[in-house]
Amino acid sequence: MKSALKLSLLWLLLCAAPLLSMAAQPIPAAPELGAKGFLLVDFNSGTALTEKNADEPLEPASLTKIMTAYVVFRELTAGHIALSDIVTVSEKAWRTGGSRMFIEVGSQVSVEDLLKGMIIQSGNDASVALAEYVAGSLDSFANMMNANAKRLGMSSTHFTNPNGLPDPELYTTARDMARLTVALIREFPEYYKWYGQTEFTYNDITQANRNPLLKRDATADGVKTGHTKAAGYCLVGSAKRDDMRLISVVMGAASPSARAEASLALLNWGFRFYESHQLFAADQPIESLRVWYGEQENLPVGPSIDVVATIPRGTYDKLSARLEKTSDLTAPIAKGARLGDVIVTMGDEEVTRAPLVALQDVPEGGLWRKAKDSLLQIF
Numbered sequence: 001m002k003s004a005l006k007l008s009l010l011w012l013l014l015c016a017a018p019l020l021s022m023a024a025q026p027i028p029a030a031p032e033l034g035a036k037g038f039l040l041v042d043f044n045s046g047t048a049l050t051e052k053n054a055d056e057p058l059e060p061a062s063l064t065k066i067m068t069a070y071v072v073f074r075e076l077t078a079g080h081i082a083l084s085d086i087v088t089v090s091e092k093a094w095r096t097g098g099s100r101m102f103i104e105v106g107s108q109v110s111v112e113d114l115l116k117g118m119i120i121q122s123g124n125d126a127s128v129a130l131a132e133y134v135a136g137s138l139d140s141f142a143n144m145m146n147a148n149a150k151r152l153g154m155s156s157t158h159f160t161n162p163n164g165l166p167d168p169e170l171y172t173t174a175r176d177m178a179r180l181t182v183a184l185i186r187e188f189p190e191y192y193k194w195y196g197q198t199e200f201t202y203n204d205i206t207q208a209n210r211n212p213l214l215k216r217d218a219t220a221d222g223v224k225t226g227h228t229k230a231a232g233y234c235l236v237g238s239a240k241r242d243d244m245r246l247i248s249v250v251m252g253a254a255s256p257s258a259r260a261e262a263s264l265a266l267l268n269w270g271f272r273f274y275e276s277h278q279l280f281a282a283d284q285p286i287e288s289l290r291v292w293y294g295e296q297e298n299l300p301v302g303p304s305i306d307v308v309a310t311i312p313r314g315t316y317d318k319l320s321a322r323l324e325k326t327s328d329l330t331a332p333i334a335k336g337a338r339l340g341d342v343i344v345t346m347g348d349e350e351v352t353r354a355p356l357v358a359l360q361d362v363p364e365g366g367l368w369r370k371a372k373d374s375l376l377q378i379f
Contacts, residue, residue, distance in 0.1 A: 027273045027312050031265040036232065036252025039174040040266040042276055043182055043238070043245035045352055047310040048175075049270050057156050057171040058251045061226030062099070063234050064164030064172075065118055066180055067145050068127050072115060073188040074148070075134050083112040085133070092138075093128040098165060101126040102205055113202060115191070120200040121207040122225065124163040131162040138162065149176070152183050166228050174249040181223055181236055181247050195222030195238075212260040213237045217267065223247075225259070233259040239267050246270045273313055279321065279344060280307040285359055286342070287323060292377065293370050294331030294362040303342045303354040311351065318346050323356055333362040 030040075030050035037053035048054070075081045086108045094105035101123030103109055109117075109129065117126035131141035138161055145159040154176035160167045185192050198215075199208045212235075213220035219239040226234035232252035239246055248266040253259035280286050285300035301323070309319060325340040333339075340356040 033262040035250045037174045039249045041178045041247050042310040045308040045310040054174040059231035060172045061164045061228045061231035063226040068162040070184050085111045087133045096124045096128045098124040116200045119194045120209050127163040177249045235259040237263040244276045275313045276310045282306045291329045295365045300359045304357045307354045309351045331362045332364045335361045
């Protein structure tokens with residue numbers, strides 16, 4: 001790629017490895033969908049490509065189980081539980097209605113099988129069994145769900161149970177669901193693979209994955225359907241083509257076919273008319289900045305996260321970037337200290353930004369260095 005980086009002092013930096021980009025083409029309007037709310041977002045950049053009522057609180061139905069899985073995955077990663085742990089099924093879990101894995105009261109089922117039963121078969125009974133095992137009660141598990149929602153920035157979400165069965169205090173938004181899905185895929189790739197599994201057999205009963213995208217789009221590998229009378233038909237989808245992954249969220253569609261068609265329309269439109277480029281890698285130097293009163297004069301700086309731009313196809317050569325420093329750099333400076341921002345623009349429009357950080361420590365210099373820099377700043 002070849003990107004111009006204009007600093008606040010009007011310096012110019014060119015990055016190596018230019019990328020070729022097809023000629024720009026007009027982008028048609030996004031698909032018109034009848035769902036109550038929807039959102040299409042790029043996984044790597046977080047850019048929303050199109051949306052409708054994405055911040056309106058809606059009932060999620062079984063999309064709730066994405067958070068249930070997320071909480072369980074965190075407990076697995078922390079070592080608090082293991083996939084091989086055996087769970088004794090309670091009567092409450094066994095009696096849970098709706099879609100089921102068909103676990104029996106008093107039976108012993110592994111955490112791994114319960115996760116697959118919840119993810120692939122959408123088992124409400126499996127979700128209750130997992131919640132009880134992890135937290136001791138459904139209320140305590142709901143508290144864990146809400147704590148994680150808050151930590152992830154899901155500001156318009158509240159969970160009351162692990163399966164999404166109707167509750168007036170259970171709600172979320174398309175944007176919050178996308179944020180959760182991105183976190184789950186990014187943090188737990190070793191478990192996310194189950195979302196692409198087409199069927200699961202338990203107790204001699206084989207059930208197919210309820211996600212219609214898996215049969216209709218070879219690039220789709222997740223995520224979750226949901227339905228109640230109040231919520232309508234919901235679907236969070238994910239597909240990856242080449243190095244680009246898109247997340248679609250459809251909530252409140254009128255029928256199973258409507259949610260599938262809406263999700264496919266969003267994904268196909270996004271892949272057809274947009275492209276994503278990683279411009280800079282996290283913690284890799286993109287410039288060396290002058291430091292005053294330090295043991296060294298120059299400090300390598302770079303973004304603290306990958307800088308990814310999602311843009312209309314054919315517009316890559318219109319991108320530019322600049323570094324904005326918060327102030328002149330004066331030692332001592334600690335590695336990782338935020339020094340400003342990397343800002344990527346296209347014309348007058350900001351495309352994305354990332355924190356600019358110090359990539360190494362710069363201790364305070366000695367008397368000679370301080371005297372020299374004092375004179376340089378005067379003259």
